[in-house]
Amino acid sequence: MTDRHDPALCGICGRGTVGLGYAPPRSKLPPLWVCDDPECLSLATRTYQMKQDTFDRLEAIAAARGAEAMGQRLEELGKAQVFEGMEWEEWLDAVRSGIAGYRQCLKAEISGEAPF
Ligand SMILES: [Zn+2]
Structure with missing residues:
Protein backbone atom coordinates (compact mmCIF):
# COMPACT_ATOMS: atom_id res chain seq x y z
CA MET A 1 0.00 0.00 0.00
CA LYS A 51 -6.34 8.53 7.66
CA GLN A 52 -3.92 6.07 6.07
CA ASP A 53 -6.30 3.13 6.61
CA THR A 54 -9.06 4.95 4.73
CA PHE A 55 -6.64 5.70 1.89
CA ASP A 56 -5.54 2.03 1.91
CA ARG A 57 -9.19 0.94 1.59
CA LEU A 58 -9.77 3.31 -1.33
CA GLU A 59 -6.52 2.21 -2.96
CA ALA A 60 -7.66 -1.42 -2.68
CA ILE A 61 -10.96 -0.50 -4.39
CA ALA A 62 -9.05 1.26 -7.16
CA ALA A 63 -6.76 -1.76 -7.58
CA ALA A 64 -9.83 -4.02 -7.84
CA ARG A 65 -11.34 -1.80 -10.53
CA GLY A 66 -8.01 -1.83 -12.36
CA ALA A 67 -7.99 -5.62 -12.13
CA GLU A 68 -11.50 -5.74 -13.59
CA ALA A 69 -10.47 -3.44 -16.45
CA MET A 70 -7.39 -5.55 -17.12
CA GLY A 71 -9.46 -8.73 -17.12
CA GLN A 72 -11.97 -7.17 -19.51
CA ARG A 73 -9.16 -6.11 -21.85
CA LEU A 74 -7.69 -9.63 -21.78
CA GLU A 75 -11.12 -11.01 -22.68
CA GLU A 76 -11.36 -8.56 -25.60
CA LEU A 77 -7.98 -9.80 -26.79
CA GLY A 78 -9.13 -13.41 -26.39
CA LYS A 79 -6.38 -14.09 -23.85
CA ALA A 80 -8.41 -14.35 -20.64
CA GLN A 81 -8.01 -18.16 -20.61
CA VAL A 82 -4.37 -17.70 -19.60
CA PHE A 83 -5.61 -16.88 -16.10
CA GLU A 84 -8.35 -19.53 -15.97
CA GLY A 85 -8.59 -21.18 -12.58
CA MET A 86 -7.03 -18.21 -10.85
CA GLU A 87 -8.86 -17.04 -7.72
CA TRP A 88 -10.02 -13.42 -7.60
CA GLU A 89 -7.63 -12.67 -4.70
CA GLU A 90 -4.73 -14.16 -6.69
CA TRP A 91 -5.66 -12.00 -9.69
CA LEU A 92 -5.96 -8.92 -7.48
CA ASP A 93 -2.60 -9.69 -5.88
CA ALA A 94 -1.04 -10.02 -9.34
CA VAL A 95 -2.48 -6.68 -10.42
CA ARG A 96 -1.30 -4.99 -7.22
CA SER A 97 2.17 -6.43 -7.82
CA GLY A 98 2.08 -5.05 -11.34
CA ILE A 99 1.10 -1.59 -10.14
CA ALA A 100 3.75 -1.61 -7.39
CA GLY A 101 6.37 -2.86 -9.85
CA TYR A 102 5.39 -0.18 -12.33
CA ARG A 103 5.76 2.56 -9.72
CA GLN A 104 9.07 1.22 -8.43
CA CYS A 105 10.53 0.76 -11.93
CA LEU A 106 9.29 4.16 -13.07
CA LYS A 107 11.00 5.82 -10.11
CA ALA A 108 14.21 3.89 -10.81
CA GLU A 109 14.10 4.76 -14.52
CA ILE A 110 13.46 8.42 -13.79
CA SER A 111 16.21 8.61 -11.16
CA GLY A 112 18.56 6.90 -13.64
CA GLU A 113 17.96 9.74 -16.10
CA ALA A 114 18.78 12.53 -13.61
CA PRO A 115 20.45 14.98 -13.77
CA PHE A 116 18.84 16.31 -16.93
ZN1 LIG B 1 -1.22 12.89 -8.63
Missing part, protein backbone atom coordinates in the same frame (compact mmCIF):
# COMPACT_ATOMS: atom_id res chain seq x y z
CA THR A 2 1.12 3.53 -0.74
CA ASP A 3 2.26 5.76 2.12
CA ARG A 4 0.28 8.97 1.52
CA HIS A 5 3.10 11.08 2.93
CA ASP A 6 5.94 9.50 0.93
CA PRO A 7 7.72 12.54 -0.57
CA ALA A 8 8.44 10.61 -3.79
CA LEU A 9 4.84 9.56 -4.54
CA CYS A 10 1.77 11.69 -5.15
CA GLY A 11 -0.47 11.26 -2.12
CA ILE A 12 -3.49 11.11 -4.41
CA CYS A 13 -2.62 9.15 -7.56
CA GLY A 14 0.74 7.54 -6.74
CA ARG A 15 2.64 9.12 -9.64
CA GLY A 16 5.97 10.86 -9.07
CA THR A 17 5.96 14.15 -7.21
CA VAL A 18 7.15 17.49 -8.57
CA GLY A 19 8.00 19.38 -5.38
CA LEU A 20 4.46 20.56 -4.67
CA GLY A 21 2.85 19.65 -1.40
CA TYR A 22 0.18 20.70 1.03
CA ALA A 23 -0.03 20.77 4.82
CA PRO A 24 -2.38 22.93 6.85
CA PRO A 25 -0.78 25.38 9.31
CA ARG A 26 0.50 23.74 12.52
CA SER A 27 -0.13 20.25 11.16
CA LYS A 28 1.65 17.45 12.99
CA LEU A 29 1.72 15.31 9.86
CA PRO A 30 4.23 15.89 7.06
CA PRO A 31 3.08 17.52 3.81
CA LEU A 32 1.02 15.58 1.33
CA TRP A 33 3.18 15.70 -1.81
CA VAL A 34 1.54 15.69 -5.22
CA CYS A 35 2.28 15.24 -8.91
CA ASP A 36 1.78 17.92 -11.59
CA ASP A 37 -1.96 17.25 -11.94
CA PRO A 38 -3.87 20.28 -10.52
CA GLU A 39 -6.71 17.97 -9.51
CA CYS A 40 -4.32 16.08 -7.22
CA LEU A 41 -3.33 19.30 -5.43
CA SER A 42 -7.00 20.20 -5.06
CA LEU A 43 -7.81 16.74 -3.69
CA ALA A 44 -4.79 16.92 -1.36
CA THR A 45 -6.10 20.08 0.27
CA ARG A 46 -9.56 18.55 0.68
CA THR A 47 -8.40 15.11 1.89
CA TYR A 48 -5.29 15.96 3.91
CA GLN A 49 -6.85 14.70 7.14
CA MET A 50 -7.80 11.33 5.58
Whole structure:
Protein backbone atom coordinates (compact mmCIF):
# COMPACT_ATOMS: atom_id res chain seq x y z
CA MET A 1 0.00 0.00 0.00
CA THR A 2 1.12 3.53 -0.74
CA ASP A 3 2.26 5.76 2.12
CA ARG A 4 0.28 8.97 1.52
CA HIS A 5 3.10 11.08 2.93
CA ASP A 6 5.94 9.50 0.93
CA PRO A 7 7.72 12.54 -0.57
CA ALA A 8 8.44 10.61 -3.79
CA LEU A 9 4.84 9.56 -4.54
CA CYS A 10 1.77 11.69 -5.15
CA GLY A 11 -0.47 11.26 -2.12
CA ILE A 12 -3.49 11.11 -4.41
CA CYS A 13 -2.62 9.15 -7.56
CA GLY A 14 0.74 7.54 -6.74
CA ARG A 15 2.64 9.12 -9.64
CA GLY A 16 5.97 10.86 -9.07
CA THR A 17 5.96 14.15 -7.21
CA VAL A 18 7.15 17.49 -8.57
CA GLY A 19 8.00 19.38 -5.38
CA LEU A 20 4.46 20.56 -4.67
CA GLY A 21 2.85 19.65 -1.40
CA TYR A 22 0.18 20.70 1.03
CA ALA A 23 -0.03 20.77 4.82
CA PRO A 24 -2.38 22.93 6.85
CA PRO A 25 -0.78 25.38 9.31
CA ARG A 26 0.50 23.74 12.52
CA SER A 27 -0.13 20.25 11.16
CA LYS A 28 1.65 17.45 12.99
CA LEU A 29 1.72 15.31 9.86
CA PRO A 30 4.23 15.89 7.06
CA PRO A 31 3.08 17.52 3.81
CA LEU A 32 1.02 15.58 1.33
CA TRP A 33 3.18 15.70 -1.81
CA VAL A 34 1.54 15.69 -5.22
CA CYS A 35 2.28 15.24 -8.91
CA ASP A 36 1.78 17.92 -11.59
CA ASP A 37 -1.96 17.25 -11.94
CA PRO A 38 -3.87 20.28 -10.52
CA GLU A 39 -6.71 17.97 -9.51
CA CYS A 40 -4.32 16.08 -7.22
CA LEU A 41 -3.33 19.30 -5.43
CA SER A 42 -7.00 20.20 -5.06
CA LEU A 43 -7.81 16.74 -3.69
CA ALA A 44 -4.79 16.92 -1.36
CA THR A 45 -6.10 20.08 0.27
CA ARG A 46 -9.56 18.55 0.68
CA THR A 47 -8.40 15.11 1.89
CA TYR A 48 -5.29 15.96 3.91
CA GLN A 49 -6.85 14.70 7.14
CA MET A 50 -7.80 11.33 5.58
CA LYS A 51 -6.34 8.53 7.66
CA GLN A 52 -3.92 6.07 6.07
CA ASP A 53 -6.30 3.13 6.61
CA THR A 54 -9.06 4.95 4.73
CA PHE A 55 -6.64 5.70 1.89
CA ASP A 56 -5.54 2.03 1.91
CA ARG A 57 -9.19 0.94 1.59
CA LEU A 58 -9.77 3.31 -1.33
CA GLU A 59 -6.52 2.21 -2.96
CA ALA A 60 -7.66 -1.42 -2.68
CA ILE A 61 -10.96 -0.50 -4.39
CA ALA A 62 -9.05 1.26 -7.16
CA ALA A 63 -6.76 -1.76 -7.58
CA ALA A 64 -9.83 -4.02 -7.84
CA ARG A 65 -11.34 -1.80 -10.53
CA GLY A 66 -8.01 -1.83 -12.36
CA ALA A 67 -7.99 -5.62 -12.13
CA GLU A 68 -11.50 -5.74 -13.59
CA ALA A 69 -10.47 -3.44 -16.45
CA MET A 70 -7.39 -5.55 -17.12
CA GLY A 71 -9.46 -8.73 -17.12
CA GLN A 72 -11.97 -7.17 -19.51
CA ARG A 73 -9.16 -6.11 -21.85
CA LEU A 74 -7.69 -9.63 -21.78
CA GLU A 75 -11.12 -11.01 -22.68
CA GLU A 76 -11.36 -8.56 -25.60
CA LEU A 77 -7.98 -9.80 -26.79
CA GLY A 78 -9.13 -13.41 -26.39
CA LYS A 79 -6.38 -14.09 -23.85
CA ALA A 80 -8.41 -14.35 -20.64
CA GLN A 81 -8.01 -18.16 -20.61
CA VAL A 82 -4.37 -17.70 -19.60
CA PHE A 83 -5.61 -16.88 -16.10
CA GLU A 84 -8.35 -19.53 -15.97
CA GLY A 85 -8.59 -21.18 -12.58
CA MET A 86 -7.03 -18.21 -10.85
CA GLU A 87 -8.86 -17.04 -7.72
CA TRP A 88 -10.02 -13.42 -7.60
CA GLU A 89 -7.63 -12.67 -4.70
CA GLU A 90 -4.73 -14.16 -6.69
CA TRP A 91 -5.66 -12.00 -9.69
CA LEU A 92 -5.96 -8.92 -7.48
CA ASP A 93 -2.60 -9.69 -5.88
CA ALA A 94 -1.04 -10.02 -9.34
CA VAL A 95 -2.48 -6.68 -10.42
CA ARG A 96 -1.30 -4.99 -7.22
CA SER A 97 2.17 -6.43 -7.82
CA GLY A 98 2.08 -5.05 -11.34
CA ILE A 99 1.10 -1.59 -10.14
CA ALA A 100 3.75 -1.61 -7.39
CA GLY A 101 6.37 -2.86 -9.85
CA TYR A 102 5.39 -0.18 -12.33
CA ARG A 103 5.76 2.56 -9.72
CA GLN A 104 9.07 1.22 -8.43
CA CYS A 105 10.53 0.76 -11.93
CA LEU A 106 9.29 4.16 -13.07
CA LYS A 107 11.00 5.82 -10.11
CA ALA A 108 14.21 3.89 -10.81
CA GLU A 109 14.10 4.76 -14.52
CA ILE A 110 13.46 8.42 -13.79
CA SER A 111 16.21 8.61 -11.16
CA GLY A 112 18.56 6.90 -13.64
CA GLU A 113 17.96 9.74 -16.10
CA ALA A 114 18.78 12.53 -13.61
CA PRO A 115 20.45 14.98 -13.77
CA PHE A 116 18.84 16.31 -16.93
ZN1 LIG B 1 -1.22 12.89 -8.63
